[in-house]
Amino acid sequence: MFILKSQETIAKAIERARTIKPHVRAVRFGRYEVSGSTGGFYTVMCYRNRGQKVIDCTCKAGQAGRPCFHGAAAVGLHSYMATTPLAH
Numbered sequence: 647m648f649i650l651k652s653q654e655t656i657a658k659a660i661e662r663a664r665t666i667k668p669h670v671r672a673v674r675f676g677r678y679e680v681s682g683s684t685g686g687f688y689t690v691m692c693y694r695n696r697g698q699k700v701i702d703c704t705c706k707a708g709q710a711g712r713p714c715f716h717g718a719a720a721v722g723l724h725s726y727m728a729t730t731p732l733a734h
């Protein structure tokens with residue numbers, strides 16, 4: 647998992663997500679499944695812990711504390727759902 651301090655933290659991951667265009671689906675608000683670049687899906691959790699935005703991805707990079715494109719893709723949907731009540 648990694649902490650999203652600012653958009654800059656995941657700027658590169660967002661770029662990768664834009665290139666790879668993974669499939670993102672919401673299991674529920676805060677829990678997402680994002681397709682990996684080599685197939686399969688990774689689970690990404692987005693939540694707040696003591697005021698910090700935490701992104702927890704099951705991929706190797708995410709487990710090692712590095713921002714990954716799965717997390718970036720999930721955050722995009724998460725932010726959208728947070729500001730769009732009907733999307734819940």
Ligand SMILES: [Zn+2]
Pocket residue numbers: 688703704705706707708714715716717
């Ligand atoms: Zn990941």
